[in-house]
Amino acid sequence: MTIIEARGVMKSFGQTPALRGANVSAAQGEILAIMGPSGSGKSTLLHCLAGILAPDEGSVWFDGQEIDKMSENGRSALRRDRFGFVFQFGQLVPELTAEENVALPLLLGGMKRHAALAEARQWFPRIGLDGLEGRRSGELSGGQGQRVALARGLVARPEVLFADEPTGSLDSVSGEHVMDLLTTAAREQSTTVILVTHEARIAAYADREVIVRDGRVSTLTGAAT
Amino acid sequence: MSVPLTLLGLLEREPSHGYDLKRDYDTFFGRGKPLPYGQVYATLSRLARDGLAVAGPAEHGEGPERKRYAITELGVAEVETWLSEPAAPEPHLQTVLFTKVVLSLMLDRPADRYLDAQRAAHLQRMRELTDLKQKGNLMDVLLADHGLYHLEADLRWIDHTVARLDILGHTVRRNGKDGTDNGKHSREIGT
Numbered sequence: 001m002t003i004i005e006a007r008g009v010m011k012s013f014g015q016t017p018a019l020r021g022a023n024v025s026a027a028q029g030e031i032l033a034i035m036g037p038s039g040s041g042k043s044t045l046l047h048c049l050a051g052i053l054a055p056d057e058g059s060v061w062f063d064g065q066e067i068d069k070m071s072e073n074g075r076s077a078l079r080r081d082r083f084g085f086v087f088q089f090g091q092l093v094p095e096l097t098a099e100e101n102v103a104l105p106l107l108l109g110g111m112k113r114h115a116a117l118a119e120a121r122q123w124f125p126r127i128g129l130d131g132l133e134g135r136r137s138g139e140l141s142g143g144q145g146q147r148v149a150l151a152r153g154l155v156a157r158p159e160v161l162f163a164d165e166p167t168g169s170l171d172s173v174s175g176e177h178v179m180d181l182l183t184t185a186a187r188e189q190s191t192t193v194i195l196v197t198h199e200a201r202i203a204a205y206a207d208r209e210v211i212v213r214d215g216r217v218s219t220l221t222g223a224a225t
Numbered sequence: 226m227s228v229p230l231t232l233l234g235l236l237e238r239e240p241s242h243g244y245d246l247k248r249d250y251d252t253f254f255g256r257g258k259p260l261p262y263g264q265v266y267a268t269l270s271r272l273a274r275d276g277l278a279v280a281g282p283a284e285h286g287e288g289p290e291r292k293r294y295a296i297t298e299l300g301v302a303e304v305e306t307w308l309s310e311p312a313a314p315e316p317h318l319q320t321v322l323f324t325k326v327v328l329s330l331m332l333d334r335p336a337d338r339y340l341d342a343q344r345a346a347h348l349q350r351m352r353e354l355t356d357l358k359q360k361g362n363l364m365d366v367l368l369a370d371h372g373l374y375h376l377e378a379d380l381r382w383i384d385h386t387v388a389r390l391d392i393l394g395h396t397v398r399r400n401g402k403d404g405t406d407n408g409k410h411s412r413e414i415g416t
Contacts, residue, residue, distance in 0.1 A: 037384065180359060200380045201373055204351035211344075218341065 003028040003192050004160055008058035009048050010215075011041075018044040020215035021058065028159075029190040031183060033203035036212035043164055045212060046196045050083055050162045051075040063159070080108050084158035084191070086149050086182070088168040092137035098148045099124070099133040105156040123151035127181055143174030150178060154185050160192045167202055179205045227321075228260065229268050230307045233277055233300050234328040240281070240295035243269055253327050253397070256320075269294050277303055304332075308339055311346035314376060322379070326386055330394040337390055340383050347376050347383070 005025035011018050018041045026032040036042040047053040048060055051067045060067050062082075067075060079085075084105070092101045099120045106116035124130050127147040137145050146166065153161055163182065167175030183205050186193045195206055203209045211218050231254055232246050241249075243265045251259045272278040277300035281293040296304075308329055312321050322343065329336035354369040354376075361369070386393070 037388065183359075200348060200351060200377050201355075204348060204355040204373070206352075209348055211341075 001028050002026070003063055004049055004194070005061045006045065006049055006055075006058065007061070009045070009055040009060065010057040011044055011048060011053060011055050017215055019048065019055070022048075022212070022215065022217045024049075024210055024217045026160075026192050026194060028192055029187070030208065031186060031193040031195060031206040033195045033197055033206035033209035034212060034217075035197060035200070035203050035209055037198065040212040041215040042196050042198075042212040045217070046162055046164055046194055049194055050085070050160075051078055080105065081156070082159045084153035084156065084161040086146075086153040086161065086163040086166045088165040092140075092145055092148060092152075094137050097134050097136055098129065098140065101137070101148055102151045102155050104152060109156060120151070120155060123155060126185070127151050128177070141174075143170050143177065146170060146174070146178050147181060150182055150185075154182075154189070154191065157189050158191055160194060161186060162194050164196045165198070166195070167197070167199070172201075175199075175202065227307070227324075228264065229272060230304065231324055231328065232265070232268055233272055233296060234304045234308075234332065236272075236278055236294055236296040237301060237304055237332050240293050242291050242293055244291070246294075253331075254324055272300065276300075304328075305334075308334060309342065311339075311343040314343075314347045314350035314379075322383070322386075326390075326393070327397055330390070330397045336394070337387060340387050344380060344383050347380050351376050 002025045006022055009019050009022045020041075022041070022045050024032075024034070024045065034042045034045060044053065048055050051060065051062075051070075054068050059069075062078065067078060070078065092098075093104070096104070099117055102120035102123055103113075103116040106119060107113060111119075121133055124133050127150065129144055129147060132140065132144065137148075140148065146169070150166070153163070161182075166182065167178050170178065179202055182193065185191075193206070195203070197203050228250075231250065235241065235246050235249050243262070246269075247260050247262060247265045250265075269278065269280070273280050273294070276297060278294045278296050281295065284291045284293065308325055312325075322340075325339060326336050328334075329339055351373055354372050358366045358369045358373075
């Protein structure tokens with residue numbers, strides 16, 4: 001069952017078109033890789049799917065709702081309650097500890113601090129960071145910080161996780177560790193993953209991949225028909 | 226790389242003598258290893274025997290007798306099947322991929338679609354190897370990694386080539402028309 005879909009999405013920045021009629025959809029629980037060269041529009045497509053950017057034309061649908069027709073408050077609630085995010089550079093809040101960072105989506109969703117932190121702590125053995133819950137982001141390596149960011153993206157059990165080059169700043173071993181965790185956790189909780197990457201080895205963790213070229217989406221098939 | 230299918234592909238451009246085919250093969254695909262005349266004529270005979278090409282009447286003139294070969298409909302279908310079917314995704318495919326791309330451009334066939342199909346086949350194999358890594362032991366991981374890194378290198382080449390198809394097509398068609406040996410560059414870099 002399709003849970004999220006872009007239909008004919010067009011988006012320009014000034015005079016520069018980034019998306020020229022992009023169509024893509026993902027099923028519930030599917031891990032979809034969006035690939036493409038730099039500047040092809042793949043991150044813009046992710047931002048449109050996530051309701052961060054509004055398309056100039058076309059529409060984005062999530063769970064039967066056209067999200068670009070929702071109010072800004074409605075989209076914010078959607079991003080907070082039903083979506084999760086992981087970006088290239090973790091973007092942890094430096095003033096907070098690792099466990100507070102993981103707990104953030106739960107706290108923003110109204111959970112009591114004690115309960116949110118308890119839930120956040122359960123992620124640390126799973127991401128191989130048992131004992132590092134009290135560290136701040138400056139005291140974590142890049143790979144450790146990205147694993148904390150991943151736990152933060154998944155802690156509220158989002159229906160869709162948007163991951164924009166989640167391993168882009170990591171060495172290959174750390175990157176694979178993050179992808180192992182991401183795909184295992186997403187499959188356990190049936191979270192759909194929209195994964196933007198330019199690396200084929202990372203895309204190979206996905207169930208399916210599409211490629212964005214010049215603002216349009218091509219679906220790769222095994223035969224040149 | 227398949228020499229018979231490559232010669233057959235060259236025949237699709239226009240009926241040709243064995244000499245012309247050898248010259249174009251050496252220019253574009255020889256990589257510093259010229260095709261022996263004996264292999265060219267033996268291959269053409271086999272293509273004719275299998276109904277993929279037909280030989281015209283012997284032409285008399287200065288020098289030895291010559292025959293002009295033309296591709297048949299069956300031969301065109303054979304070339305189309307070969308070009309459009311992705312090769313089994315194994316490391317070190319660059320020679321066959323290179324041949325398919327150049328030949329497709331010469332024949333005004335959709336090289337981009339063929340490359341996309343190859344890309345999909347490579348990614349499917351990479352998914353299988355990734356799955357093996359996630360379920361296997363350290364030895365499986367190391368072996369899968371070896372395959373993954375080589376397949377990734379092929380994919381990068383595919384991406385770079387897709388980005389340059391326009392200019393590559395222009396170069397291939399121009400060289401094909403004036404018959405100049407601009408293949409010397411590819412020989413020098415050993416592609």
